[in-house]
Each structure stands twice: as structure tokens, then as C-alpha cells.
Amino acid sequence: MPARNHSQWMAKPPLADDEWIDSRIYSDQEIFEDEQEKIFKHVWVPVCHESELPKAYDFRTTSIAGEPVIICRGPDDEVRAFLNVCPHRGMLIERRPSGSFLEGQPSGNPKRITCMFHAWQFDMKGNCVYVAREKEGYQDRFCKEQAGLRRLRCEVKFGGFVWVNLDDKPSVSLEDWAGAPFECLRKTLDEEPLEIFHYHKAVIDTNYKLWHDTNSEFYHDFMHYHNRVTGFNDAYFARNNEAFPHGHVVVGTFEVNYENYEGFESRGELSFPHLPPNQWYMIDLFPGFNFNLRGSALRCDTVTPLGPDKVMIEFRGLGLKSDTEEERITRINHHNSIWGPFGRNLHEDLIGVAGQGTTMRPGTEERRILHGRQENQTIHDENGMRHYYEEWGRWVDRSPSQPDQAYSVRQGVAAAE
Amino acid sequence: MPKNGYETAQAVRDTIYRASLALDDFSWQDWLDLCAPDEFHYMITSFSPEIGKNMIYLQGSWKEMKLMVDMLPKHNTDHSPLHRHTSVYTVDVSADGKTAEAVSSVVIYQNMLDGINSHIDSGESRLFLVGKYHDQFKIEDGVAKFTKRDTRLGNRRLDKGSHYPI
Numbered sequence: 001m002p003a004r005n006h007s008q009w010m011a012k013p014p015l016a017d018d019e020w021i022d023s024r025i026y027s028d029q030e031i032f033e034d035e036q037e038k039i040f041k042h043v044w045v046p047v048c049h050e051s052e053l054p055k056a057y058d059f060r061t062t063s064i065a066g067e068p069v070i071i072c073r074g075p076d077d078e079v080r081a082f083l084n085v086c087p088h089r090g091m092l093i094e095r096r097p098s099g100s101f102l103e104g105q106p107s108g109n110p111k112r113i114t115c116m117f118h119a120w121q122f123d124m125k126g127n128c129v130y131v132a133r134e135k136e137g138y139q140d141r142f143c144k145e146q147a148g149l150r151r152l153r154c155e156v157k158f159g160g161f162v163w164v165n166l167d168d169k170p171s172v173s174l175e176d177w178a179g180a181p182f183e184c185l186r187k188t189l190d191e192e193p194l195e196i197f198h199y200h201k202a203v204i205d206t207n208y209k210l211w212h213d214t215n216s217e218f219y220h221d222f223m224h225y226h227n228r229v230t231g232f233n234d235a236y237f238a239r240n241n242e243a244f245p246h247g248h249v250v251v252g253t254f255e256v257n258y259e260n261y262e263g264f265e266s267r268g269e270l271s272f273p274h275l276p277p278n279q280w281y282m283i284d285l286f287p288g289f290n291f292n293l294r295g296s297a298l299r300c301d302t303v304t305p306l307g308p309d310k311v312m313i314e315f316r317g318l319g320l321k322s323d324t325e326e327e328r329i330t331r332i333n334h335h336n337s338i339w340g341p342f343g344r345n346l347h348e349d350l351i352g353v354a355g356q357g358t359t360m361r362p363g364t365e366e367r368r369i370l371h372g373r374q375e376n377q378t379i380h381d382e383n384g385m386r387h388y389y390e391e392w393g394r395w396v397d398r399s400p401s402q403p404d405q406a407y408s409v410r411q412g413v414a415a416a417e
Numbered sequence: 418m419p420k421n422g423y424e425t426a427q428a429v430r431d432t433i434y435r436a437s438l439a440l441d442d443f444s445w446q447d448w449l450d451l452c453a454p455d456e457f458h459y460m461i462t463s464f465s466p467e468i469g470k471n472m473i474y475l476q477g478s479w480k481e482m483k484l485m486v487d488m489l490p491k492h493n494t495d496h497s498p499l500h501r502h503t504s505v506y507t508v509d510v511s512a513d514g515k516t517a518e519a520v521s522s523v524v525i526y527q528n529m530l531d532g533i534n535s536h537i538d539s540g541e542s543r544l545f546l547v548g549k550y551h552d553q554f555k556i557e558d559g560v561a562k563f564t565k566r567d568t569r570l571g572n573r574r575l576d577k578g579s580h581y582p583i
Binding site: 051052060096097098196197198199200201202203204205223225226261262263316329332333336340341342343344347348350351354357358 | 461463465466467468469470472473474475476481484485487488491492493494495531533534573574575576577578579580581582583
């Protein structure tokens with residue numbers, strides 16, 4: 001077809017309703033605010049790995065949907081999560097990304113979470129244990145027993161990741177939320193403790209869903225020279241894209257031929273437990289969390305949406321806690337060769353989604369984004385994105401292809417069901 | 418410092434600055450020619466207070482770095498050139514004058530070409546990375562060759578555009 005005029009360009013694509021979406025869902029401020037309220041404040045978020053707070057009194061801070069969160073390991077070895085907000089005057093209690101409460105702070109004692117502003121102190125269970133000049137100020141009207149922190153749902157699960165949910169009454173348990181997609185790697189990830197060795201972040205001017213889309217579709221492997229030469233064979237093209245309840249997708253495994261990239265080596269000797277050599281599994285969890293196991297190293301991506309056109313992506317790399325020094329170095333090299341900030345693939349993925357962000361900035365004309373590849377739910381089928389956006393539509397009650405209208409099951413989905 | 422330490426320290430500085438120019442120009446072979454092929458080890462590292470660990474972001478031997486830069490044309494990349502502002506802080510020459518160590522500060526600017534929207538961004542320079550070079554050298558015939566470079570970054574935020582040896 002020759003280049004199109006405006007009305008041709010804006011016309012509905014000749015595809016089923018669920019095979020395309022409207023780009024306003026990537027750029028609209030109101031939709032972004034809906035997502036924060038209706039999705040991110042109610043889903044299980046993998047905020048960190050337990051090895052980031054290995055000892056009693058270690059802490060880690062993060063945020064979900066704009067709410068500051070602190071994770072602590074208590075003397076009873078339990079990992080708990082609280083809002084990182086002082087109940088007195090709303091001060092951010094802990095300002096550092098991580099550390100230990102074993103040491104006292106200028107305003108407080110060892111083994112206490114202390115708000116520096118007025119020296120209120122809390123224990124690792126979130127109990128308020130000290131209010132400065134409590135009786136003098138509050139007499140019998142208010143006391144520290146009424147000033148506990150806001151506790152949050154928190155579980156350590158699926159390979160030692162710390163999951164937090166801002167909702168006191170989540171619609172489903174963490175097991176029911178993510179257990180089925182993790183089944184393919186459950187034995188592998190839970191066989192022995194994992195340990196983090198890599199962390200970096202990127203802040204990209206694009207919508208968070210575009211990053212998750214890129215993790216969910218493998219058609220973009222044409223962009224990656226590495227993946228073309230190490231992957232494109234019959235087994236690769238036969239990989240399944242399997243949809244799971246709650247909008248999750250698992251991309252099935254095959255054996256990657258790393259030696260086909262000049263200078264790279266097989267990762268077979270350091271395979272994670274119970275896996276044949278050089279396997280590659282991908283678990284994509286709604287609304288934007290990714291677990292990617294390439295034989296010898298595990299990567300986890302966590303998105304934090306910062307606006308309709310801005311996202312922070314945190315990248316973690318993990319190996320086995322039992323690694324020897326030599327094994328760890330090899331795992332790190334394997335991880336970095338593709339996924340490190342100076343590696344072959346990650347950089348290309350970031351360029352891809354940044355380019356999408358450029359064309360879909362707030363105020364730009366809506367575009368038709370095609371999710372219509374049908375290949376029997378194999379690797380280049382776009383069923384993963386179609387499945388995701390049906391879940392998305394249900395959560396925000398908007399049609400992905402007509403976002404100013406309420407959600408209803410779209411044509412292709414209805415036909416498939 | 419040995420008798421000829423001043424000249425050796427000058428040779429070390431000369432090699433560091435020539436390396437910055439070569440890297441700025443994407444003249445990978447010129448950069449590798451400043452390194453001892455059988456001994457050179459390159460690293461980009463950073464300490465993460467977030468996870469409480471020293472991290473390696475990239476490392477390799479001379480041969481591995483050569484393979485890496487030779488493969489760059491096969492990969493998509495941001496086209497914005499990087500400009501290094503390097504200041505050599507210290508040079509310590511060994512007593513026998515055969516080796517030396519140096520610490521330099523490096524600030525790297527990205528001279529935008531692609532940007533997010535090149536129509537708007539191209540031509541602008543942005544602060545990209547900050548860090549220090551911890552270098553080791555062998556000295557032969559008055560010439561300093563890198564045997565090790567550890568680029569210790571302060572950054573843990575690395576957006577697109579970080580595809581090269583730094």
C-alpha cells in the first residue's frame with residue numbers, strides 16, 4: 001500500500017478489536033492516574049530481593065504508586081514492610097536507599113527506626129516505642145501505643161523476592177496471583193538461596209507498559225544481532241507464549257547457542273538447579289514485572305511509573321548464594337554480556353522504547369498500535385500483549401482500543417473464548 | 418620516585434590523555450594500541466549503596482575488548498558522541514621505574530545527536546557519567562602502556578547511550 005493520507009492513517013486497522021490499541025493509553029495523564037489508583041495500589045510488587053537486607057535490622061526503601069515504603073528485617077528474621085512515613089507530621093522516616101538500624105542515628109537509638117524530625121522511634125515490627133516528651137505534650141489524650149507505623153502486606157516468595165501490596169485486602173493472595181506462571185521455575189528458584197550481584201536503573205521518557213510490551217514480545221529479536229545469531233532456529237520459533245490468569249505470560253524455553261556470537265561461551269556449566277544447559281525462560285507479570293532466566297543468571301525488572309511518559313526501570317541480576325568466587329565472576333560476566341548497562345541487548349531495548357515514547361508524547365495524535373501477529377501462540381505471536389491489555393482494560397475499566405469508553409470484552413478475545 | 422620519575426609520570430599522563438582522545442573519537446584501535454595486549458584488563462565498576470555491593474558492569478581482556486568493539490557495527494546504538502574531561506590526580510611510579518599507577522577523575526558528557534527527539538535535543542551536551550580511572554601501567558623505553566583500567570563509576574542510573582568502553 002502506498003503512503004496514506006490522514007483519514008487512511010487514522011482509520012481502524014483491518015484487524016480484530018483486540019489486535020490493536022490506541023496510543024493514548026501510553027500518553028494520557030488521566031489514564032496514568034487511574035493506573036496508579038486502580039492497579040499499582042492493589043497489586044503485588046516485587047520491591048527487592050531478600051539478599052539486599054541479609055542481616056537483622058537491615059532495611060531497604062522503595063516506593064509504590066508514589067507511596068514511600070520501607071522494608072526491614074527484624075531480629076526474628078522476619079521481613080516486614082511499612083509506609084516510610086512518620087505518623088506525627090508526615091516526615092519521610094528513612095531517607096537512605098538501604099542500611100542498618102543496628103547503629104544509632106543522631107536523633108535516635110540503635111535498633112530503632114527513628115524519625116529524625118522529632119525523634120519518634122519505632123521497632124522492627126512497626127510499634128512506636130518512644131515519643132519525645134510524650135506525657136508533657138499529650139497528657140492522657142494520645143500515647144505511643146496509638147502511633148504505630150502503617151504496616152503493609154509483605155511476603156518473601158518465588159526465589160526470595162520481597163513482595164509488597166499496598167492493599168490490606170488484596171483481591172487474591174500472592175500465591176494465587178503469581179504461583180501459576182512461576183510454576184515453570186519454582187523448583188529451580190526455590191532449590192537454594194539466591195543472591196543479588198547487580199543493580200542499576202534507567203529513567204526513560206516512555207510509558208511503563210511499553211517496556212513491559214517489549215519484555216512480552218520477542219518479534220523485536222530482529223533488533224538484537226545477538227539474539228538472531230544465538231537463537232533463530234526451529235526450536236526458537238516453536239517457543240510457546242503461554243497466557244496465565246491475571247494478565248501474566250510465560251515464554252517457554254529452548255537451548256540458546258551462545259557460542260554462535262563471536263567471543264561468547266556456553267553457560268551450561270553454571271545452569272541454575274534442575275535446568276538443562278543454556279535454557280531461557282521469561283515470566284512477565286502484570287502490570288510490569290519481569291523475571292528472565294538465561295541459564296546461569298537471573299534478571300528481574302521492576303517498573304515504577306513516574307508519569308504517562310516517564311518510567312524508572314530497576315534491573316537486578318542474581319546468582320546462587322552458594323557460588324564460589326570464580327563461579328560468581330563467570331555469572332556476572334554472562335549477565336553483563338547481554339543485560340548489563342554496557343551489554344549487547346539491554347541498550348537496544350532502551351533505544352526501542354525511548355523511540356516509542358518520542359512518538360507518543362502527551363498531546364500527540366493518537367496512533368494505532370498493532371498487536372495482531374497470530375502464530376499459534378508461539379514466540380512471535382503477539383498474544384502476550386493482547387492478553388495483557390484485556391487484563392489492563394478490566395482493572396481501569398477502559399477499552400484499550402477506545403480508552404474513553406468503558407471496558408467490554410473485545411471481539412478477538414470473545415471469539416477465542 | 419626514581420631518578421627519571423618525572424619523565425615517567427609525564428609519559429603516564431600522556432597515555433591517559435591520549436586514551437581519552439581516542440575513546441572520544443571512537444578510535445578503538447588507537448585506544449587498544451595504548452594498552453599492553455598480553456596483560457591489559459579492562460573493568461567498569463560501581464559500588465551500589467542500594468544493594469550494598471561492589472559491582473562489575475563490564476570487564477574483559479585486551480582480546481575480549483577488541484572483539485567487543487569489532488562487533489559494535491552489528492549492534493544498534495545511540496549515535497551521540499561522548500566527551501571525556503579527564504584530570505590526572507596522582508601518578509605513582511615504582512622504585513624500579515618499570516610500572517606505575519595513576520588515579521584520574523573523569524566526567525563524561527553526551528553530546529546529543531539522537532536524544533529523545535533529535536529535532537529538539539541534537540547539539541546539546543548533557544552530563545552523562547562521573548567517576549574515576551584507576552590505571553596501572555608498564556613502562557618500556559619511556560612509553561607507558563595500560564596493563565589495567567578500572568573505571569569506577571559513581572552512577573547506578575545508566576540510561577540509553579552506554580554501549581561503549583568508557
